[in-house]
Amino acid sequence: MSTTTFPAATLSLGNRFDRSPGWWAMVWTIVTEASLFAYLLFSYFYLASQARAPWPPRGPLSLELALPNTVLLILSSVAVIWAERGIRRGDQRRLRIGLLVGFLLGLAFIVIQGIEWSDQPFGPRSNAYGALFFTITGFHGAHVIVGLLMLLAVQVWAWMGTFTEERHLGVTNAAMYWHFVDVVWLFVFTSLYLSPRFA
Amino acid sequence: MAEVQSVETAPAERLERIWGTEPGLFGILGTVDHKTIGKRYLVTALAFLLIGGVEAMAMRAQLAGPDLALLSPEEYDQLFSLHGTTMIFWYALPILSGFSNYIWPLLIGSRDMAYPRVNALSYWLFLASGIFLYTSPFLGQAPNAGWFAYAPYTLRQYNPGLNMDFYALALIFLTVSTTVGAINFIGTVMKMRAPGMSLNRMPIFMYGTMTASFASIFALPSLSVALVFLYLERRFGFPFYDPAGGGHPLLWQHLFWIFGHPWVYIIVLPAMGIVSEVIPTFARRPLVGYTLVAMATVATGIIGFGVWVHHMFATGLPPLSLSFFSGASLLIVIPSGIAVFAWIATIWTGRPVFRTPMLFATGFIVLFVIGGVSGVVTAAVPYDWQVTDTYFVVAHLHYVLIGINLFGVMAGFYYWFPKMTGRLLDERLGKWNFWVMFVGFNLGFFPMHIAGLLGMPRRVYTYPAGLGWDGLNLLTTIGSYLFALGILLFLINVARSRRHGESAGPNPWDGGTLEWATPSPPPPYNFAVIPTVRSGYPLWEDRLGRLRGAAAARSVVTRGPVLDQGRETVDTSALDADPVAVLRMPQDSLWPFLLAVATSVAFYGAVFGAWWLAGLGALGIVATILGWLWPRSLEGGAVA
Numbered sequence: 143m144s145t146t147t148f149p150a151a152t153l154s155l156g157n158r159f160d161r162s163p164g165w166w167a168m169v170w171t172i173v174t175e176a177s178l179f180a181y182l183l184f185s186y187f188y189l190a191s192q193a194r195a196p197w198p199p200r201g202p203l204s205l206e207l208a209l210p211n212t213v214l215l216i217l218s219s220v221a222v223i224w225a226e227r228g229i230r231r232g233d234q235r236r237l238r239i240g241l242l243v244g245f246l247l248g249l250a251f252i253v254i255q256g257i258e259w260s261d262q263p264f265g266p267r268s269n270a271y272g273a274l275f276f277t278i279t280g281f282h283g284a285h286v287i288v289g290l291l292m293l294l295a296v297q298v299w300a301w302m303g304t305f306t307e308e309r310h311l312g313v314t315n316a317a318m319y320w321h322f323v324d325v326v327w328l329f330v331f332t333s334l335y336l337s338p339r340f341a
Numbered sequence: 342m343a344e345v346q347s348v349e350t351a352p353a354e355r356l357e358r359i360w361g362t363e364p365g366l367f368g369i370l371g372t373v374d375h376k377t378i379g380k381r382y383l384v385t386a387l388a389f390l391l392i393g394g395v396e397a398m399a400m401r402a403q404l405a406g407p408d409l410a411l412l413s414p415e416e417y418d419q420l421f422s423l424h425g426t427t428m429i430f431w432y433a434l435p436i437l438s439g440f441s442n443y444i445w446p447l448l449i450g451s452r453d454m455a456y457p458r459v460n461a462l463s464y465w466l467f468l469a470s471g472i473f474l475y476t477s478p479f480l481g482q483a484p485n486a487g488w489f490a491y492a493p494y495t496l497r498q499y500n501p502g503l504n505m506d507f508y509a510l511a512l513i514f515l516t517v518s519t520t521v522g523a524i525n526f527i528g529t530v531m532k533m534r535a536p537g538m539s540l541n542r543m544p545i546f547m548y549g550t551m552t553a554s555f556a557s558i559f560a561l562p563s564l565s566v567a568l569v570f571l572y573l574e575r576r577f578g579f580p581f582y583d584p585a586g587g588g589h590p591l592l593w594q595h596l597f598w599i600f601g602h603p604w605v606y607i608i609v610l611p612a613m614g615i616v617s618e619v620i621p622t623f624a625r626r627p628l629v630g631y632t633l634v635a636m637a638t639v640a641t642g643i644i645g646f647g648v649w650v651h652h653m654f655a656t657g658l659p660p661l662s663l664s665f666f667s668g669a670s671l672l673i674v675i676p677s678g679i680a681v682f683a684w685i686a687t688i689w690t691g692r693p694v695f696r697t698p699m700l701f702a703t704g705f706i707v708l709f710v711i712g713g714v715s716g717v718v719t720a721a722v723p724y725d726w727q728v729t730d731t732y733f734v735v736a737h738l739h740y741v742l743i744g745i746n747l748f749g750v751m752a753g754f755y756y757w758f759p760k761m762t763g764r765l766l767d768e769r770l771g772k773w774n775f776w777v778m779f780v781g782f783n784l785g786f787f788p789m790h791i792a793g794l795l796g797m798p799r800r801v802y803t804y805p806a807g808l809g810w811d812g813l814n815l816l817t818t819i820g821s822y823l824f825a826l827g828i829l830l831f832l833i834n835v836a837r838s839r840r841h842g843e844s845a846g847p848n849p850w851d852g853g854t855l856e857w858a859t860p861s862p863p864p865p866y867n868f869a870v871i872p873t874v875r876s877g878y879p880l881w882e883d884r885l886g887r888l889r890g891a892a893a894a895r896s897v898v899t900r901g902p903v904l905d906q907g908r909e910t911v912d913t914s915a916l917d918a919d920p921v922a923v924l925r926m927p928q929d930s931l932w933p934f935l936l937a938v939a940t941s942v943a944f945y946g947a948v949f950g951a952w953w954l955a956g957l958g959a960l961g962i963v964a965t966i967l968g969w970l971w972p973r974s975l976e977g978g979a980v981a
Contacts, residue, residue: 170524174562189589194587272579
């Protein structure tokens with residue numbers, strides 16, 4: 143009969159790899175949030191399928207602001223990826239600059255989204271379409287703001303010298319969340335802005 | 342890093358100092374000990390069970406005879422809505438989370454859950470959301486549209502007052518608690534199992550709560566969306582459900598039941614898991630069909646997402662859709678049947694000892710079959726049309742929720758109470774407790790099937806004499822009061838045995854799983870040395886020889902690494918549970934409590950439309966999260 147246990151002495155303190163408990167916590171948070179958006183979009187398509195009036199009531203939304211704004215958001219993700227790759231090599235400068243650029247591009251997205259909101263000829267009370275448009279983009283906007291707060295916090299901690307080549311879960315998690323917010327936007331954009339053009 | 346030691350030589354005092362919670366207010370509000378949190382969950386959920394039970398008794402008094410006027414119609418509406426909401430949301434899952442929180446780390450040879458502070462947060466949010474919900478009856482404005490709250494009856498024009506605002510916000514509030522709790526359970530399953538406890542050696546209870554947690558993170562957002570729409574429509578006039586503005590009342594039903602049916606499995610699968618732990622111990626043999634039961638558990642969770650329309654058969658949906666969902670609903674019989682037959686086979690081929698936990702577990706099987714059969718028949722569309730919104734459905738759902746939740750919970754209490762307190766519950770009183778509950782329950786709830794078939798609609802506050810319902814209703818009232826007496830016997834047993842019960846020792850039932858390897862009650866650090874697991878029943882290996890999933894090597898429970906350089910435990914890989922790293926677990930912290938307080942402030946602001954208060958709460962939420970996450974050094978928690 144063998145009585146071997148495992149060699150604890152060879153294990154590292156804390157998790158050096160991406161798949162630590164904290165990493166998984168963010169993954170499952172994102173999964174549940176993604177489900178939330180799936181149900182929001184389900185509601186959109188459900189009410190669209192049941193609508194007796196034209197949907198959207200005034201025809202497809204203009205892409206004039208939304209399309210460049212989408213590009214802006216994707217670019218912000220690119221900047222955050224660049225930052226994260228930086229800290230993986232221990233490059234603090236790249237981390238700080240990348241996070242700052244990502245944050246500013248995200249901020250620009252929110253400002254333009256505000257203009258987009260005020261430009262709409264309908265409001266959330268006008269009809270079910272309006273309620274959905276403002277609620278879905280509102281939910282997304284709220285997530286962008288949460289993501290921006292994360293990027294800001296991580297930015298501050300980056301300046302404090304918190305992150306190292308080996309330990310930077312905060313950056314990884316904030317970056318994951320930010321990419322999630324961007325990917326969700328692609329679904330929202332496709333559903334709200336593009337799908338009526340092909341209906 | 343400590344090398345291998347035996348339980349006897351491990352520095353218990355030092356571990357006690359490292360893992361113990363400080364006495365005093367900070368310790369009370371700041372503890373992250375999963376055992377304390379688990380007990381709090383159990384006690385709080387029991388309190389909600391009692392509150393919901395008293396509400397039910399008031400209703401049964403009103404329905405005891407025809408044309409009674411103990412309650413006004415509005416009072417009755419609020420009572421059945423509060424009763425359902427309380428039982429289904431604030432009792433049924435939280436009580437199971439209580440067991441999972443307390444037992445899991447012990448069952449898997451860990452020193453804590455994966456995210457101890459999130460665990461504390463999930464409890465505080467649960468408590469705060471319950472307080473929030475129960476603010477409403479004190480304002481005379483409790484929810485009044487039933488637990489599933491169909492639109493358009495819930496819209497402001499038909500339902501002014503704050504009743505349904507409380508409903509919507511209290512549930513969103515609870516959803517946050519349940520979601521973070523679910524993530525904690527999933528993280529724990531994935532990372533915290535003792536070295537060697539590969540997925541095929543993991544207890545079925547783990548599978549139950551794990552499946553429920555996965556289902557929660559996919560299903561709860563649907564409820565949240567439905568509730569946010571409801572709140573926005575009531576408070577700001579966004580027309581999601583009102584057809585006058587292009588909305589649709591059925592949107593609510595879809596969103597609610599997409600969540601609602603998985604929820605049924607969420608609140609029974611962990612209880613089925615408890616029973617799968619209890620039965621082998623008292624049948625004196627390993628569970629029959631372990632792998633099948635594990636797979637059936639997961640399959641039930643998955644199929645549960647494809648059956649929601651069977652709650653909507655009577656809404657005029659196209660026949661094709663009805664057929665699909667009817668078929669999917671019938672499919673559930675297969676995994677449920679696997680579990681039932683596995684339990685029966687375990688008892689059949691074992692040498693069963695009918696102590697109280699086993700009585701409740703076998704009662705559970707009987708009620709599962711009755712509730713299952715009344716469920717299968719309603720999966721057939723024409724039958725469903727006949728009984729929709731009658732007492733038949735009320736009977737069915739109570740057989741499911743009391744039978745497959747509460748009886749499992751009672752089995753769990755009798756089984757693990759000695760582990761939690763060091764004392765056994767009284768056996769004689771326990772047998773009385775079981776039989777009074779079992780007889781009372783069947784006496785009370787079986788006649789509801791018949792009342793339903795005779796056409797008695799649910800949710801009526803009274804009924805005229807002479808419809809053939811009088812005797813049945815009286816019987817239901819008598820039975821349910823008897824059932825309540827059974828619960829009272831349980832409370833008496835707990836109160837007495839807590840102080841005067843027979844001393845339990847570490848393993849009073851001669852169980853085979855890891856929780857019985859620790860003292861009762863367990864010390865704050867659970868295990869003095871980290872065990873290594875090689876089979877599904879580490880404590881039975883000497884007697885059983887090689888078990889399914891057992892390696893040639895034996896489990897080692899009494900020797901292992903001590904890990905005493907701070908709050909440390911082992912991080913293992915998700916499938917094979919190979920040790921990956923040593924984790925430094927967090928210290929006690931006030932942030933979870935403060936975050937729950939800030940969240941409360943935000944929700945009270947939202948329900949009363951006091952936007953400054955809601956804003957203050959939101960700021961508080963951001964501030965507490967920042968404080969919580971503010972970087973500390975990894976070694977910060979070390980105790981010299």
